Amino acid sequence: MLKKVTDSDFEILIFVFPQKVYPIIHIAYMKKSEFPDPFEKTREAKGYGEMNDQDDPVTMLLRHKDVRKTAHNYKTFQSGAAPGRIVIPSEVNIRDTRQIPFEVDPPVHKEYRSIVEPWFKRPLQPEYQEKLAKQIANIIEEVLQEDSVEVVTGLALKLQSRALTLLLNTPFDESEKWISWGTHVFRSEGEALDGDKANILYDYIDAQIDRAAKSPTDDMYSVLLDSEFEGRKLTKEEVKGVMVLTFAGGRDTVINAVTNAIAYLAENPESLERLRNEPEITGKTVEEMIRYFSPLTQMGRVVTEDTFVCEHAAKADTRVSLCWASANRDAAVFENPNEIVMDRKINPHVGFGFSHHNCLGATHARQIMKILLQTLAEKIGSFEILDYEENIEDLHHFKRKVGFHSINMKFNPLTK
Secondary structure (H helix, E strand, C coil), X not given: CEEEEECCCEEEXXXXXXXXXXXXXXXXXXXXXXXXXXXXXXXXXCCEEEECCCCCCEXXXXXXXXXXXXXXXXXXXXXXXXXXXXXXXXXXXXXXXXXXXXXXXXXXXXXXXXXXXXXXXXXXXXXXXXXXXXXXXXXXXXXXXXXXXXXXHHHHHHHHHHHHHHHHCCCCCHHHHHHHCCCCCCCCCCCCCCHHHHHHHHHXXXXXXXXXXXXCCCCHHHXXXXXXXXXXXXXXXXXXXXXXXXXXXXXXXXXXXXXXXXXXXHHCHHHHHHHHHCHHXXXXXXXXXXXXXXXXXXXXXXXXXXXXXXXXEECXXXXXXXXXXXXXXXXCCCCCCCCCCCCXXXXXXXXXXXXXXXXXXXXXHHHHHHHHHHHHHHHEEEEEEEEEXXXXXXXXCEEEEEEEEEEEXXXXXXXX
């Protein structure tokens, strides 16, 4: 009998006999930067999957059209459930602060979002972009001086944390504290969730809010405390909700996007060369990388009434998930979905969410990725991947690569 087996690096063709297994040949090398689609067969067969999350089961919506339709239907599929419940894995046991406007539904959601959205659009300002470009250039110069660098903690985490000082308009030195927290603010190594670690973030935010209340500046904490909602000032708890979202929502997602992009360019030097020669496609490349890598796999909703999804019954007070990663590989929408097409013309990806709850930090993330790609094209001649450990999400029936726990690389300067 002929059988194919797969590990993270190779597909191997083997002959299986009653007593022995004979490996024949490595038939396909899987690149380190390649991200297989674990949802494809189930998506095409029935459109949904199922997983258990802390005894609160989730029906995973896998098709692009179903994900978008459900995301738009906030009356039946709500975000404003118990704080932490729409996140997968659920955070109900480690927090009771509602993240705003993330865990609020229309029409109140619109009121909150109108307060914070102008602040999150600041990355479009030329002065902001100049500062961000300087930060990124400095980091790339730093890694060029090293024999090797562990990209997740030695580059991506630093970049994300330093860039966050611009978004919050806080002193640059604060980034060192944030870097010390590691790549996750709600998790420790080997644990899905860690309440004690989450409390470090909560205590930090509480202290910053108290500081801003006593001595206001022009930072995000102070601006929020001075903002009005329905004829009154935002409460400290509401401000905390916005700040927890800002810290947690854009941390491992940005780190994954940055790390995965660099790994891809390392194994596809022609793509780095193309960015040098065709800088006008950089924006499209950012969107395509977000689609392909989908830094956030899924986000949940709580069902408000008995209904059906993909002809599958969904009971009231159960959860469904909008599986962005699966929707972004839907062949019914994307031609050659398992390839990075740098200049993809039509790209309705949902990597930054969809409808009312599209990612508040998307403008900031896009600028980080765009300037990063521009800087790498200007300064890097090539990369060498020395060793790596993949980060695989266990989603019950599905195992999805979201990035790397670590990836050691050598950065070689561009010589002209």
